[in-house]
Amino acid sequence: QKEVEQNSGPLSVPEGAIASLNCTYSDRGSQSFFWYRQYSGKSPELIMFIYSNGDKEDGRFTAQLNKASQYVSLLIRDSQPSDSATYLCAVSGYSTLTFGKGTMLLVSP
Amino acid sequence: DTGVSQDPRHKITKRGQNVTFRCDPISEHNRLYWYRQTLGQGPEFLTYFQNEAQLEKSRLLSDRFSAERPKGSFSTLEIQRTEQGDSAMYLCASSLVAPTGVDEKLFFGSGTQLSVL
Numbered sequence: 501q502k503e504v505e506q507n508s509g510p511l512s513v514p515e516g517a518i519a520s521l522n523c524t525y526s527d528r529g530s531q532s533f534f535w536y537r538q539y540s541g542k543s544p545e546l547i548m549f550i551y552s553n554g555d556k557e558d559g560r561f562t563a564q565l566n567k568a569s570q571y572v573s574l575l576i577r578d579s580q581p582s583d584s585a586t587y588l589c590a591v592s593g594y595s596t597l598t599f600g601k602g603t604m605l606l607v608s609p
Numbered sequence: 610d611t612g613v614s615q616d617p618r619h620k621i622t623k624r625g626q627n628v629t630f631r632c633d634p635i636s637e638h639n640r641l642y643w644y645r646q647t648l649g650q651g652p653e654f655l656t657y658f659q660n661e662a663q664l665e666k667s668r669l670l671s672d673r674f675s676a677e678r679p680k681g682s683f684s685t686l687e688i689q690r691t692e693q694g695d696s697a698m699y700l701c702a703s704s705l706v707a708p709t710g711v712d713e714k715l716f717f718g719s720g721t722q723l724s725v726l
Contacts, residue, residue, distance in 0.1 A: 504651070532713045543700055543717040544652065588651050592713050595665065596642065599651030 502527045504591050506600035514608055519576040521603050527568070532592035533565055535574045536574030538602065539585045548574060579607045611720035615701050621724045622691055629687045630721045634703030640645050642715060643676055644700040652700055658684060659706060691725045698722050 503526040513519045521535075532551050536544035550556045550563040552573070562575040572591075576583055586602040614633040622628050634641045640659050644652035651689040655674065656666045661681040669675070673691075675681040688695055699722075 508649070534714065543698075543720045546714055546716065549714060588687070590651075590715075594656060595640075596654045597713065597715055601649065601651045 502530075502591070502593050502598045504589055504598050504600035506587075506603045507591050508555060508601055509604040510606045512606045512608065513579050515581060516535055517579050517607075519575075519579045519583065519605055519607070521574040521587050521589075523572045523574075523600055524570055525572070525589075525590075525591045527591065527593065527598075528538075528567075528570065530591045530593065533572045534590040534597065535561075535563060535572075536588040536590060536599075537585045538588055544588055548576065548596075570586070576605075579605075581607050581609050583607050613703050614650055614702055615699075615718035615721050617657065617721055618719060619722045619724075621726065623726050624691060624693060626691055627687065627689045628691055628723065629685050630664045630699055630701075630723075631683060631685050632718060633683045633700030634701070635716060638703035638705045638716075639681070640706055641678060642702040642704070643684070643686050644717075645670070646698045646700055646720075647696075655686075688723075691723075693725045696723055696725045 505524045535548040537547045538544045548563040550565045556563045560577045564573045586604045588602045589600040590597040616631045642657040643655040646652045659677040673689045676686045698720045700720045702717045
């Protein structure tokens with residue numbers, strides 16, 4: 501059974517700080533990795549994807565991938581209260597994505 | 610096209626009743642997925658279609674669950690003889706299979722929140 505593990509949180513950071521969200525996965529054959537943001541009562545929204553080892557930056561977001569350690573992370577710079585949400589890590593499998601339970605992020609003004 | 614559309618947004622039903630949900634994917638996408646999400650959990654995969662073919666259905670939760678995509682466009686998910694444990698958010702997503710391989714970026718609809726009383 502493929503597993504994706506995330507700390508459920510909540511992770512609390514002050515406004516303007518860097519938020520670091522982490523994810524580990526069990527399937528060494530996974531090739532694609534995704535971060536989704538989900539506001540309470542809403543559906544998941546894709547915010548980042550990464551396929552290769554290293555860092556990928558998009559605005560205030562940086563995704564980091566280490567396949568050897570089976571570890572994916574998401575950094576959010578200059579965190580804003582509007583970033584308060586649950587962040588879901590998703591890992592590719594055979595034609596589907598397996599999701600973690602998500603980490604709740606709370607950004608205080 | 611404004612994205613993946615799901616209907617209804619909310620459904621309240623009594624235990625034992627049948628319910629059907631509809632999903633319209635992004636028009637150029639040829640893969641359609643159904644997921645279920647309960648409180649505090651990540652989305653759980655149920656089934657998916659490529660065009661009209663249902664390529665994976667072993668993860669449907671029981672034989673009370675079925676899905677169709679008769680013309681390769683919209684899809685329906687039916688739950689027969691609903692139980693209180695079926696209460697959840699049912700999410701539909703779509704993606705594009707390109708000739709060079711699968712684009713695994715899934716785009717979700719707003720979901721259907723099912724409450725079974």
